Amino acid sequence: xxLVFATHNRHxxxxxxxxxxxxxxxxxxxxxxxxxxxxxxxxxxxxxxxxKVQTIYQYKPCNCFADDTGLVVEALDGRxxxxxxxxxxxxxxxQDNVKKLLQExxxxxxxxxxxxxxxxxxxxxxxxxxxxxxxxxxxTEQRGDKGFGYDPIFVPHKHRLTFAEMNDDEKNGMxxxxxxxxxxxxxxxx
Ligand code: ITT
Numbered sequence: 001x002x003l004v005f006a007t008h009n010r011h012x013x014x015x016x017x018x019x020x021x022x023x024x025x026x027x028x029x030x031x032x033x034x035x036x037x038x039x040x041x042x043x044x045x046x047x048x049x050x051x052k053v054q055t056i057y058q059y060k061p062c063n064c065f066a067d068d069t070g071l072v073v074e075a076l077d078g079r080x081x082x083x084x085x086x087x088x089x090x091x092x093x094x095q096d097n098v099k100k101l102l103q104e105x106x107x108x109x110x111x112x113x114x115x116x117x118x119x120x121x122x123x124x125x126x127x128x129x130x131x132x133x134x135x136x137x138x139x140t141e142q143r144g145d146k147g148f149g150y151d152p153i154f155v156p157h158k159h160r161l162t163f164a165e166m167n168d169d170e171k172n173g174m175x176x177x178x179x180x181x182x183x184x185x186x187x188x189x190x
Contacts, residue, residue, distance in 0.1 A: 001025070001188065003121075004032055006056040006066035011148040012177065016067075018168050019181050023189070032060050043082060045070060046129060049120035057122050065121040065184065067177060071150050073138065074112040076104060084149070094149050098142060102153065111137040113154065115176035119184050128187065132180030147171060 004027045005016055013028055020026050029035070038055045040048040045068045052066030070084040080087035080101065088096035105111065112135070119130040135157045142152035144164030151163035156174055163171050172178040 002027055002063065004029070004056060004060075004062050004064035006038060006052045006064055008038065009148075012067060015168060015172055015175075015177060016181055019172055019178060019185070024185065029056070032056075032062070034059050038066075040068065040082075040085075045082060045116055045118040046120070048082060049118045049129070050127070053120040053122050053127075061125070063121075063123050065119055067117050067119045067180065069115060069117040069176060071101075071154070072114050072116055073101070073105070075108045075110040079104075098150060098153055101138065101150065102140065102142075105138055105140075111139070113138050115150075115154065117176040117180040119177075119180040121184055121187075123188070128184075130180045130183040130187070132176040132178065132183070134174060134176045134179070 001023065002025045005013060006029065007013055008029065013026070017026050034056060038052045040051055042048045042051055048068035049066050052068065053064055056064045056066070070081045072078045072081050080097070084097070086092055088100040114133055114135045117132040121128045121130070136155050138153050139155055139162065143162045144152050146166065147164045153162065155162050163175065
């Protein structure tokens with residue numbers, strides 16, 4: 001079965017392609033010739049995931065999905081949340097965002113945080129949603145150079161390594177995105 005993944009994020013594309021195995025063929029936006037921007041202006045993960053997948057469906061009706069993810073930090077009342085990509089400003093890099101978060105948490109002992117992913121799927125014109133979440137904590141210094149985004153400062157609950165110190169299989173096996181995508185693949189397999 002072919003599915004178009006509505007993302008401009010190459011790290012996400014690599015993670016999901018690894019999870020797809022041989023049953024699902026994941027097509028990128030480049031594969032369908034989509035080069036435009038995908039708006040994500042909603043105030044919830046679900047709203048943004050929906051906006052992304054609908055943008056692609058309107059461009060080309062097909063079976064497609066999108067993921068919206070954010071890091072929710074308890075001591076910061078849930079920030080950066082839906083603003084995770086632009087926490088340090090509109091054109092912020094991953095490093096800018098990580099540094100800003102570490103600064104905001106300086107001197108704060110409650111380091112609890114969760115990654116939350118909502119996947120929106122359009123299958124034969126009908127929408128479906130899947131959620132994945134992993135709890136953990138934000139450490140005080142960056143460790144590891146794999147993964148992307150906030151991975152170097154996030155250690156999942158009951159683990160010692162950051163996501164940026166894990167290989168793809170390890171991260172995928174427990175991550176927010178891995179959980180949500182596996183739910184979608186299970187749904188599609190039945
Ligand atoms: P698309 O919307 O094109 O899929 P994006 O990078 O904008 O790509 P999101 O809005 O879902 O994706 O993610 C917002 C930010 O959250 C992203 O820029 C990263 O900084 C962070 N993020 C998302 N998934 C992550 C992960 O698995 N590990 C670490 N940080 C992640």
